[in-house]
Amino acid sequence: MENKNTTQHRIKAVDLFCGVGGLTHGLTKGGIEVVTGVDVDLACRFPFEANNSAKFVEHDVAYLESGTVEQWFGNSELRLLTGCAPCQPFSTYSRSGRNTQYDMQWPLVLSFGRLIRDIQPELIAMENVPQLVDHPVFQDFLDSLQGYAKWWSIVDCSAFGVPQTRKRLVLLASKIGSHNLKLLPTEVDNSTVRKTIGDLPPILAGESHPEDSLHVAPSLSKLNLQRIRASKPGGTWRDWPSHLLADCHKKSSGATYPSVYGRMEWDKAAPTITTQCFGYGNGRFGHPEQDRALSLREAAMLQTFPREYAFIPRGGEIKFNKIGKLIGNAVPVRLGEVIAHRLISHVQSYICN
Template sequence: MTRADYVMPSNSELEAATPPLWSIEEQRPRISAVDLFCGVGGLTHGLVQGGIRVGAGVDIDPACRYPFESNNSATFIEKDVNELSGADLLQHFAPGDLKLLAGCAPCQPFSTYSRSGRSKKRGLDWQLVLGFGQLVQELKPELVTMENVPQLADHAVFQDFLGHLDGYHVWHSVVECSAIGVPQSRRRLVLLASKLGSDGLRLDTGDYGKRTVRETISELPPIMAGEQHAGDPLHTSSTLSPLNMRRIKASRPGGTWRDWEPELRAACHRKESGASYPSVYGRMEWDAIAPTITTQCFGYGNGRFGHPEQDRAISLREAAMLQTFPADYKFVRSGEKIQFSRLGRLIGNAVPVRLGEVIAKTLTSHVKMIFG
């Protein structure tokens, strides 16, 4: 498909659209997206920041509705992807726009953080990957992007997904998100596909430089373990037992439990196999990137999730900001009780906003190359 093949939107479509579907100055089509498995909107928010209109997000989890709709001018569709058809999604793309189908299918079968019940869930989650591919075949969008764990590329289901992309130019690679300005170590498989051509179809990592923990969360007001800041209910940290308070006081940024006195060490650390767990009960370092933000990131004993300076685990707000959500991103309604396990799951499972933004900039640049 070239610029000559593209059908210019009618005058009525141009007049009714807000913002315009077609830029008079650039003379090229805009991109509209639907975000499958949208969660709280990390990928959606990044796509919007990168210049792509998102019409809707799809997720089966009702807890995602408020954060998704409160922060993004898009419709939340609470439905199983396998119960949707391409026709169901078509209405959420602006007429005349290039269509982008985006998403990150749940990745529990491949996650090193989710070992219990893995065999039972594997078939269910693989079906979601294939459901994504089936929607591509039905909808036939000009553009597709998928984000997932690196391990997915080693499984047959990924080859099956690629089979749904017949007729597309495809690029995929494992990306270290810290290289694009996400302040944590997070390796993700990113796929880009286009019917328009291959020019520029490669994630634009640019020259972002690494963003540190200090640059990301140091300006938030201090709080104590178990305290909630009055001005931001999400800036709250979990309580610490007396033993864990002694442990975090004995911990240094970047250190391990080996720095503690023997009586503070957990039973598993006293065994020879304890050497396999150097990062639990650790503090982050101010001038380094954070570890991977997981669904258990609010717990001091679940990884290197201790605050670099304050004697507590990082707050939920700090975890969200390390996932590159804006500091004012809304996750709960006013007065709603904070549930650490639920919000930790929503934040840890999110696509980093910055990654979504870089994907958007890559795709808009790709379209610019094609249409001139």
């Protein structure tokens, strides 16, 4: 019987649509070696390579050749192909104007399937938005998994130690067998906003902390500053005096969006961290106590990135939209770590037998 350390080092992974490295970092923490990350967004190169030992390759997965990926795996005995294809076609932020621009991204899920059929890796992991299961492209993807044992489910990431109510589709597949493929909730207490960001130094809206340029929150208008001061953790804009209400709140349609302009609660999980999480009016992204929205560092930590994770070079320019997008689109590091533990346990159960 081989020990666990021997098993985990035999697994090598290629991370498609790797982004800034959330999944890669989690897999690495969990004991799986990631050799290459692939993404079409060049802005991901610095954070991916600065925080991980894997190589970043700028490439469109739609045109990625299977032979190239096989070369990255080398002579690895256990190959894990993993990734999260862009999910904008299903995002509530993009539905109103997505049309052909975002529809063109749906085939990226099929590109993942094409590489699986060609390469036949021993292990597969996919993370994506829950809405994917209702689209025909998901069944097409499942069809590419002929010969694999597979498990998939829509999971709440808070059940695995991620301090946010983030629901995601997770799929694991294996050519080895079906034992131990199912993700199980962790036994540790679920993290909260307080446990995750409570010890960060206070800052004001529009201020950056001198020792961490990513711990920066956007400025607020005079009106929004009044609004957040009138907001209570877990409350809504309905708690405000009438003179602070926006015109949309006074319409019947506005009543269906109670979570905008909200504060988070210290001792609960945060809401889903989105690409617009730095904006006070974009959701319940107000700090539980300070009169400001989340800082970019706080958003990253709620995505379970380590506090020291670098997203831009030292002295680089902070662009909220750009960095917010990278953070919000990332796979939570903790979820990647849980996936790694499960796959190692899965492989180990067959090696031990």
